[in-house]
Amino acid sequence: MTTEPVLAAVDDDAAPLTHHQLRELYTLMAAVRHLDTAAVAWQRQGIIPGYAPELGQEAAQVGSGYAVDRSRDFVFPTYREMGVARAMGLDMVGYMSTHKATWHGGMYNPLESRFAPIQAVVAGSVLHAVGWAHGQTLSGAPEMGVAMTYFGDGASSQGDVHEAMNFAAVMKAPVVFFIQNNGWAISVPTERQVAGGSVAARAAGYGIPSLQVDGNDVVAVFEATRSAFAHCRAGNGPVVIEAMTYRRGPHSTADDPGRYRTLDEERLGAGEDPLERFRQRLLADGVADEAFFMEAQRLAEEEEEAVRAGIEVLGPRPGAEMFSLVFQEPTPTLQSQATAWREESEHV
């Protein structure tokens, strides 16, 4: 008989969120909602060539990103973590530049922002998180930094996720595996993707404690992430969090969900809007009033305008960067290709 792995007791920081923090969470979610919706519009207007919306996942992303300690933790995103990036305070023009086709990994500095370059291979960065986390163990600092790796129900089918969970458990690496189960991997629903119905359930097989949370409840997500971080930081090894949410929009601006799900199915599956739900809760608890929500919306619009302006003036990178950023020590072959390119493109 094996016993179900459990999370270590949470530490003293686990105080309830203050009203200020709750309002901050709402402000972040509102900013993310507005920026996300705007980015789809930018694509339709031809400002950016493509975008992968996270509509409906604001609570999962903001709630988890809000728990990150930027002085010591590190986040490993895929390509749909705009809300996490915003909650962690990234330079959003730098983040959005990947969707402007400026630079694949984004123009932000990953080391300073503690947010790895945008990753287009699903599950590609899950193992990186394990390596980074094991590095924290090897460095031997007390209250160590924690790696949080994001992936979805679709990516959970990748073999790298198995390897990562197994490695992390064997090495007791401080990793939070944060799964956003948003119901869809492009056109394939979870029931045809995840055998057994739950990614979190798999954690037990590795002896990893897991939490399945309502991914549309920002407070629940934050608290789950905070307790997972405390568990990891104390040297207890990895944690799996599965945030149950819903991808309300298309997979990307090139996608057409009408080909694989009806609007009725969408309404039914999506459930309550996480932003509206949080708004009602703050109102009911007397944490915020209408004036606050109006101000949050105004700030979100102001921010979106600034990010859009930044994106619009973002010109193409100098072509020489194609060559100069491949290696730290460029090869002679590459240098001669760069020279030939410069001459033949009349960029001399």
Place this chain on the structure above:
Amino acid sequence: MSETITALTGTGETDANVQHMSMQLALNRALDEILADNPKSVIFGEDCGRLGGVFRITDGLQSKHGEDRVFDTPLAESGILGMSVGLAMAGFHPIPEVQFDGFAYPAINQIVCQIARMNYRSRGTLPMPITLRVPSFGGIRAPEHHGESLEALFAHVPGLKVVSPATPHDAYHLLKYAATRPDPVIFMEPKSRYWQKGPVNLASADMDTAAHDAGTDSGGNLTGARVVREGRHLTLVAWGAMVARCLQVAELAAEDGIDVEVLDLRWLKPIDAEALATSVGKTRRAVVVHEAPLTSGLGAEVAQLITQSCFATLKAPVERVTGFDVPYPSGDLEDEYIPNIDRILFGIQRVLEYRRG
């Protein structure tokens, strides 16, 4: 072959810095020193720790440097290479091992899409100082997937550098050099040469070769190719285990009055185009020898580089003597597949007898 090399090099038993050792020991010693020199270097892979590796390349390193520096991983190559990326991001210098060439395939996403691109993707903020050791090539009667030559595949990937030593001396110095580079290096070890002994000058990367004595050795430079035997009539270009075989061929050809130069390419990316131009510019004939299959093999790249620099003076088209376009065969047929002395001699003959139509 080590005797031949020793004879050729004329290395002094007199020089205390020159020791005779196997390539296995030379690599082991290099890793030991890398761990001692750089506290951020870590060695890991399947059976690298307690066992010391299936080829004993990491023998004794765990007990000497501790389990934090040299450790066993679960049996999963993608995990080993993916973990290397994260460790590099955390400031470490990973030296992972893929136990056998053919098992690099399960890790191909991590090697090609991640390790090779992270410096680029991150605009130079996340360098990948990873030295991936891969026991490579055939010749040891091993099971399937234990005798592959992946150099063309790795060399084709932007962001990777590829090197293969042919001698214990080069194994020692090139590994130490690779492990101090800020870019990812695929280090292809010729597993059939692990147990051959040769002189290793521990104090200097300079080879005490006859060429060196004559002041013409290009081997002091760890970034380029190395002339291992000087000749006037034809250049044999090789790397890894094929270098020793080409030296044997050169000895036999000499009996017929054919003076063969042997160029050990060492770096398969970047290729030392200048060394090719210099050597073939002199000999005006070239044969490339490799174990990998012919089609789209690195021999084609070498032939093009030679043609580019030496077209006007070439006496014959560059010949290729290689493995065949077949899956690497079972041990019983291995000797039919790997370029042998006769096939290399036939290649030399074709080049020497070539007449312009």
